[in-house]
Amino acid sequence: MTDQVTEQMTRPTAPATRFAVPGRIGVSEQTASVWRTATLTEIRRETPRVSTFRFAVPGWPGHLPGQHLMVRLVAEDGYTAQRHYSIASPPDDSGHIELTLDHVRDGEVSGWFHTAARPGDRIEMRGPLSGFFAWPGDRPALLLGAGSGVVPLMSMVRHHRARNLTLPLRLLVSARSPEDLVYADEYGPETTPVFTRTAPEGVAVGRMAAEHVAPLLAEQPPGGWEAYVCGSNSFAEHASRLLVAAGQPVERIRIERFG
Amino acid sequence: MNITRGFTGRPRVHNPGLPPGQYDARDEWPVLSAEVTPDLAPEDWTFRIDGLVAEPRTWDWEQAHALPADAYEGDIHCVTGWSKFGVRFGGVSLDAFLEQVRPLPSATHVVAYAHTGYTANLPLADVTGGRAWIVWEYDGEPLPAEHGGPARLIVPHLYFWKSAKWIAGLRLLDHDEPGFWEGNGYHARGNPWEEQRYSGD
Numbered sequence: 001m002t003d004q005v006t007e008q009m010t011r012p013t014a015p016a017t018r019f020a021v022p023g024r025i026g027v028s029e030q031t032a033s034v035w036r037t038a039t040l041t042e043i044r045r046e047t048p049r050v051s052t053f054r055f056a057v058p059g060w061p062g063h064l065p066g067q068h069l070m071v072r073l074v075a076e077d078g079y080t081a082q083r084h085y086s087i088a089s090p091p092d093d094s095g096h097i098e099l100t101l102d103h104v105r106d107g108e109v110s111g112w113f114h115t116a117a118r119p120g121d122r123i124e125m126r127g128p129l130s131g132f133f134a135w136p137g138d139r140p141a142l143l144l145g146a147g148s149g150v151v152p153l154m155s156m157v158r159h160h161r162a163r164n165l166t167l168p169l170r171l172l173v174s175a176r177s178p179e180d181l182v183y184a185d186e187y188g189p190e191t192t193p194v195f196t197r198t199a200p201e202g203v204a205v206g207r208m209a210a211e212h213v214a215p216l217l218a219e220q221p222p223g224g225w226e227a228y229v230c231g232s233n234s235f236a237e238h239a240s241r242l243l244v245a246a247g248q249p250v251e252r253i254r255i256e257r258f259g
Numbered sequence: 260m261n262i263t264r265g266f267t268g269r270p271r272v273h274n275p276g277l278p279p280g281q282y283d284a285r286d287e288w289p290v291l292s293a294e295v296t297p298d299l300a301p302e303d304w305t306f307r308i309d310g311l312v313a314e315p316r317t318w319d320w321e322q323a324h325a326l327p328a329d330a331y332e333g334d335i336h337c338v339t340g341w342s343k344f345g346v347r348f349g350g351v352s353l354d355a356f357l358e359q360v361r362p363l364p365s366a367t368h369v370v371a372y373a374h375t376g377y378t379a380n381l382p383l384a385d386v387t388g389g390r391a392w393i394v395w396e397y398d399g400e401p402l403p404a405e406h407g408g409p410a411r412l413i414v415p416h417l418y419f420w421k422s423a424k425w426i427a428g429l430r431l432l433d434h435d436e437p438g439f440w441e442g443n444g445y446h447a448r449g450n451p452w453e454e455q456r457y458s459g460d
Contacts, residue, residue, distance in 0.1 A: 012310035014370040014436035015428075017378045032444050033459035037261060073263040080260070081268050082280055084339055108269050108282075116265035123263055129457065131443045132293055233290040237405065240295045250295045251376065257291050 032129055035072065036060065040121045041096070046182045050148055052088060052100045053113060057125065060095055063087055064134035065155035066228065066256075069097070069127025073109055083109045086152035086230070086256070087128065090159040100182060102148045133256045135228065137165050142216055142225035142248075144208070144239045146174035147182075149231030152256060154183055156228070157190065168221040174208050174235065208235075210242060217246040224249070230256045276334055277342055278451035284341035290405045291339060293439075294375045297425055301409040304374070306356070306393060307428035313361035317428075320409070323393065326351040331392050331415060336451040338418040348402075348413055350394030353386050353429075366431040370438060371412050371423040378438035379421045380447065381414060383431065390416055393426060418449035418456070 038055040045051050063069075065087075072082040089098035103114040135141050135156045143153040150173045160169045171191040175181040177198040187193070194212060199205045217225070227248050229239045236257045243253055269282075277283065301320045309315035318326075329352040336342045362383065369386055372378045385391070395402050395410045402408035407424025414421045420440050441447055446455040454460060 012430055012432055014380065014432065014438070015372045015378060015430060017376055017439045017442070032457040035260075072260075073266045073268070074260045075266050075268045076262055077271075078260070079268045079271060080280065081266075081282070082340060112263070112266050121264055122261055124261060126457075129444060130440075132439075233405065236290075237296060244295060250297075253295050255293050255295065257289070 032126060035124045035126050037122050038097075038125050040117055040119050040123070042119060043117065046100060047180050049103050049180070050100060050182050051103075051114060052098050053117065054089075054096055054098045055123075055125075056096055058095065060097060061128070062091055063097070063128035064131070064136050065090060065159040066134040066152045067128035067130060068133075068152065068256075069099075069125050069129060071099075071109065072124040072126075073112055074124070081108050084129070086155070088151045088154055090155055090162050092159075092162055100148060100151045100154075133228065133230075133254050135159075135226070137163060137167065139223060139226045140168040140221035141170075142227045142243075143169070143171040144173075144213075144227065144229045144231075144243070145171070146208070146231035146235040146239070147176075147180075149229075149235065149256075149258065150182055152230055153228060154186070157186075160190075161188075168219075168225075170216050172208060172212055172216070174231070208239060208242065210246065213242045213246045217243075217248060224252065227253045228256075229253060231258065233257045276344060278336055279454050280456075281336055281340055281342040281451065284337075284343050287341065288343060288406065289337070289339070289341060291337065292377075292405070292424060294377060296405050297375050299374055299404070299409060299425055301395075304409045305428075306410065306426060308356055308360045308431070309428065310369075310431035311363040311366035311433060312357075312431055313363065314359070316360050318356070323351060323356075323410070324395075326355045329355070329392060331394070331413060333415055335413075335415050335419050335422075338420055338445065338449065338451075338456050342451075347398050348392060348394040349396030349399070350392045350410065350413075352389060353391040353393060353412070354389060356393065357387060362431055365433045368432045368435045369429045370432065370436060371421070371429050372427050373423045373425040374427045375425055377423055377425070379423050380436055380438040380441055381417070381421055382435070382448065385417060385421075385448070386412075386414060386429070390414065416450075418446075418451055420445065421449055 038057040042054040088100040104110040145153045174194045307317040391414045411424045412426040
């Protein structure tokens with residue numbers, strides 16, 4: 001007995017992951033490894049380069065805002081291409097999920113979506129994947145996105161609205177111009193758009209800056225903000241530095257970078 | 260698998276170096292870290308090995324550089340789907356560090372941890388025998404911070420999330436414990452040739 005206790009006390013264990021709470025949600029092994037057939041039901045244009053694709057997914061196990069999934073396209077000779085995409089829709093969407101995709105130049109998969117896909121097409125998907133960037137609606141959320149990096153953040157905004165959550169949630173979204181702002185009609189008082197090339201009259205043009213971030217960190221909600229940053233690597237580096245400079249603790253910044 | 264109507268895909272290239280489900284990223288090297296890139300100067304960098312070893316020890320930048328130089332030239336594979344061919348990393352073989360601390364026979368696994376707090380678990384056998392390095396150079400230049408500089412672990416025969424950036428240490432254990440991504444649904448080992456992406460694959 002004594003020996004056992006001694007052994008347990010001296011037996012080394014793994015160091016804890018420090019910078020963010022790991023394993024926020026249990027990810028079911030089965031959920032992640034099963035490929036499901038999804039039927040495209042609707043395509044909506046958001047901007048000249050971005051469209052939303054709505055799918056019926058029988059057996060979809062549900063997801064949390066911020067999670068992503070893996071899509072697989074299969075050619076006639078059996079060749080496959082798979083990509084990770086963030087889920088745009090909130091969890092409560094009656095067996096449907098939505099993806100909002102950039103038309104990437106020479107994009108093998110996004111090219112198919114933007115030029116060939118039409119309602120009735122069937123593709124394969126697995127997920128939801130990864131709990132790290134998920135927001136279950138359990139704490140105040142400060143969201144910073146650029147371009148289609150706003151997609152997983154929009155799932156959080158939509159969830160916040162659909163559930164009438166009263167927890168503070170703020171979104172800073174960067175776009176090149178008003179025409180490039182994804183989901184432009186859906187934003188409410190929780191959102192501040194930042195335009196980097198052209199802006200509506202009376203709105204400044206420029207990169208996201210300390211002046212956008214500082215006021216949000218000045219109004220600290222109880223328990224502080226959980227920050228979520230999504231976009232290109234250069235945006236993620238820039239935005240996360242702004243957050244750190246404004247006093248947001250590094251271990252409460254979650255980053256999802258394209259790539 | 261169901262055929263996707265109208266999908267042809269990229270021109271087929273026969274590349275025996277490409278694991279299943281991967282594509283060639285060519286000149287791209289995407290950055291996918293989930294945390295804030297730390298400001299870590301070489302003089303503040305340390306690397307420690309402890310746990311089930313005869314003599315735990317910490318190396319600083321100069322002490323690590325005093326070990327025999329070694330390099331990895333080959334391919335790397337990311338779980339998100341890209342592979343990168345013919346990369347060149349310079350540093351020191353992990354074997355040279357382990358030789359000095361002498362792992363105990365009971366050690367079976369390691370947890371690699373970063374100066375940010377990131378963690379990744381690996382079987383000890385995957386980081387010994389010339390299969391893992393601590394590196395500080397990429398293509399002859401200092402490793403950029405966003406790619407893990409000043410120094411990172413590389414274990415190139417596994418998916419690259421195992422190759423912890425901003426490496427701070429290894430702890431040797433007598434059991435397997437999930438690291439950061441492994442606790443978020445990713446596979447415990449991550450062998451790209453068996454497409455071990457997610458837990459259950």
